[in-house]
Amino acid sequence: MTKDEYVKTLKKYMADNELDQEDGFTYLDGIQEAAALARQLDEPKKVVIPEIIANDIKYHKKHGSTLRGALGSAFDQDAESNVYYWFFAADGDENVRKYISAWDNGYEVEKEPELHVKLKGLVTGAAYLNYNVPFQTFSTNSLSSPEHMNTNFTKSWLAKNWPEYEAYNNAGLLEFEEVEDEAR
Numbered sequence: 001m002t003k004d005e006y007v008k009t010l011k012k013y014m015a016d017n018e019l020d021q022e023d024g025f026t027y028l029d030g031i032q033e034a035a036a037l038a039r040q041l042d043e044p045k046k047v048v049i050p051e052i053i054a055n056d057i058k059y060h061k062k063h064g065s066t067l068r069g070a071l072g073s074a075f076d077q078d079a080e081s082n083v084y085y086w087f088f089a090a091d092g093d094e095n096v097r098k099y100i101s102a103w104d105n106g107y108e109v110e111k112e113p114e115l116h117v118k119l120k121g122l123v124t125g126a127a128y129l130n131y132n133v134p135f136q137t138f139s140t141n142s143l144s145s146p147e148h149m150n151t152n153f154t155k156s157w158l159a160k161n162w163p164e165y166e167a168y169n170n171a172g173l174l175e176f177e178e179v180e181d182e183a184r
């Protein structure tokens with residue numbers, strides 16, 4: 001019996017056998033729950049992958065590639081890329097499995113962590129990067145800045161919006177502290 005046949009059989013049985021309620025829970029409620037669970041039997045869990053890998057999968061599917069073709073281009077040593085390096089990271093075998101599962105079953109994009117950015121060499125209490133939202137300017141201060149100042153950043157947002165980011169980061173002048181779940 002397939003999953004679909006199982007669900008149809010349960011639905012037919014529900015329609016034919018509506019019974020009285022016991023303890024606030026009917027026999028029908030149990031059958032409905034069984035049908036709901038049966039629908040989930042063959043649904044694999046979506047893997048979590050970095051955005052760059054999600055973009056690679058979207059690109060290859062958009063252009064009609066097969067999984068074999070997408071993996072072939074990812075492993076092409078002549079075209080080394082961030083995708084190539086992701087496959088050869090410390091957990092490379094697991095990354096191959098994730099890529100295949102994401103291709104076949106869908107995926108969720110890994111959420112980039114929010115960070116506090118501390119500039120090295122500044123006075124301890126005022127060494128954190130702040131962004132004035134209304135004026136769209138950067139400054140340094142403490143983390144307890146006024147509401148119109150943002151102190152939580154992702155590295156990709158900084159790279160796009162703070163022109164000095166690459167210079168400070170490449171010079172080793174930035175320290176990153178992951179933001180714990182705090183109300184913004």
